[in-house]
Amino acid sequence: MHLLNLGILAHVDAGKTSLTERLLHAVGAIDEIGSVDAGNTRTDTLALERRRGITIKSAVVSFPLDGRTVNLIDTPGHPDFIAEVERVLGVLDGVVLVVSAVEGVQAQTRVLMRTLRRLRIPTLLFVNKIDRRGARHDEVLRAVRDRLTPAIVPMGTTGRLGTRDARFTPGPDPAAALDVLADHDDALLSAYLADPERAVTGDRLRAALAEQTRRALVHPVYFGSAITGAGVDALLSGVRDLLPTADGDPDGPVSGTVFKVERGPAGEKVAYARMFSGTLRARDRVQYGDARGAGRVTAISVFDSGTVVRRDAVPAGRIAKLWGLTDVRIGDAVGAPRAGGQRFFAPPTLETVVVPGPGTDRRALHVALTQLAEQDPLIDLRHDEVRQETAVSLYGEVQKEVVQATLADEYGVDVTFRETTPLCVERPVGTGAAVEFNKKDANPFLATVGLRVDPAPVGSGVDFRMEVELGAMPYAFFKAVEDSVRETLRQGLYGWQVTDCTVTMTHSGYSPRQSHAHQGFDKSMSSTGADFRGLTPLVLIEALRRAGTRVHEPLHRFRLEAPVDTLGALLPALAALGAVPRTTATRGDTGVLEGTVPAARVHELEQRLPGLTRGEGELKSAFEQYAPVTHGAVPCRPRTDHNPLNRKEYLLNVTRRVGG
Known part of the structure; x- marks a missing residue:
């Protein structure tokens, strides 16, 4: 059976989860399309996800596509949960990167695309929300070329943008496609130069497009709407024809990677693993975690046609849920270790101390935090026995709110947090x-x-x-x-x-x-x-x-758009927060500032921005680098x-x- 492990990635609110629902419906895996607003989607299963309308944990669903089984992994889009995306990247065969036709290329989109290109993961782009007011075609394509990659092939044309009747008509422009494909195919270029009229046929262009997409050299771009279904059939054709299938020898040595760990109803650990080689069977005893532990696999489930089914074995290429590996951790190898394990994104740059609420059992809190850290190792619990405190690492304030709500909802533990501080190096x-x-x-x-x-x-x-x-x-x-x-x-x-x-x-x-x-x-x-x-x-x-050592603090790069007449108030406020604008430009009545700001001040800037810009300011930021601390006293961290x-x-x- 041909398999494809497909990731859906995007900036928050670009429509990943809605697209997942539409894809499942289009192939007949579900009868009704769930809604993020209604909280009834297949992949956002946590009560907290449904309440907040965002994806927090990666989720796997499966569907058949013309003789191929696709394991689709929906990932969080909010930058506070980038660690979930990082864990998934190493198990994917291909990706659909979702871009909003209204908001265009956003900060997280750039971070994701940079990483996908570096890892050479075959990627299709889907420009979503063409039915929304303000949807754009040419401007978004220009932004994709300028800010993501010039190696794109538009796969069709759009019409009636910004209306419920918005449509996508498949069919790439042969000349535009040839211009991009010939950059990576000398034979194709030579054939065109020798006989422009007849040498380059549609079949040859399609073959070159598939070959170069699978090598992550070019990136086909589709437009559509997850809500109306426009362009989704064309995207599914691209998934089927242009992305590679999973490889791996089912008769080879057992080798897999754990990318997610959760707790079952009885508190047992359940590991999500992608198998790269061999066949793992129930009741097999297997090494995991670089021989840190060994355990007997007591049960196996695989994803099939939108459901999870029990199986006696899981072969290379598939994703499975494994029971019985009691000490397993995210990132562990199952069986023979694979090369890799490198970090794809920046580590958390913030830290906060957990403060137990009145009457909270500290032992129960410790157990709860430990189990959360199993599911997200980058929380990186830091226990201070002298002060009887526990600190957690974070990507942002939203993640802090989610941790607080998770402790209350799932563990019955009431906590607050001290002020968030930057994590220096x-x-x-x-x-x-x-x-x-x-x-x-x-x-x-x-x-x-x-x-x-x-x-x-x-x-x-x-x-x-x-x-x-x-x-x-x-x-x-x-x-x-x-x-x-x-x-x-x-x-x-x-x-x-x-x-x-x-x-x-x-x-x-x-x-x-x-x-x-x-x-x-x-x-x-x-x-x-x-x-x-x-x-x-x-x-x-x-x-x-x-x-000797020097302390470096985390800096975020930012892009801020605001009315031109508010820049006079914005610039002093940015300076007071330690932000340094690098470039200033104007587009009509809108001013655009780009620069750097200390990670510790991003949240404060977000809070102050509406008041400084009459509610019209838009801020996008992402970690850029660590820079030496050059102002004030050198920050110190209590030892544990x-x-x-x-x-x-x-x-x-x-x-x-x-x-x-």
């Missing part, structure tokens, strides 16, 4: 090295560890290397050092995550296994992994001290570890002694 300024030797000076650990910290290119993350021989001591000790390095770098000199650096192990040593006569292993005379885990933070922090910055305090916490 630290980057090394220079190079620093430190070493402590086994049984020398005041080292209380039976271990030798030497580390050097070097700056690395922006965006490179953390790389761990070794200048010592791997056979110089047991591998478990090297692994203990690397794990401790990565854990310690979660809190640098100022308490922020340290990134974009290379840490090199320069010295190693240990005390071999010792035992007394007629007795077993003597831990007091022999090195253990605990020695290396205990010593590494002290050495690494000292190396960081010598290298054993504080290796203070050797005496650290050793008292770890060993209950202050020296060797």
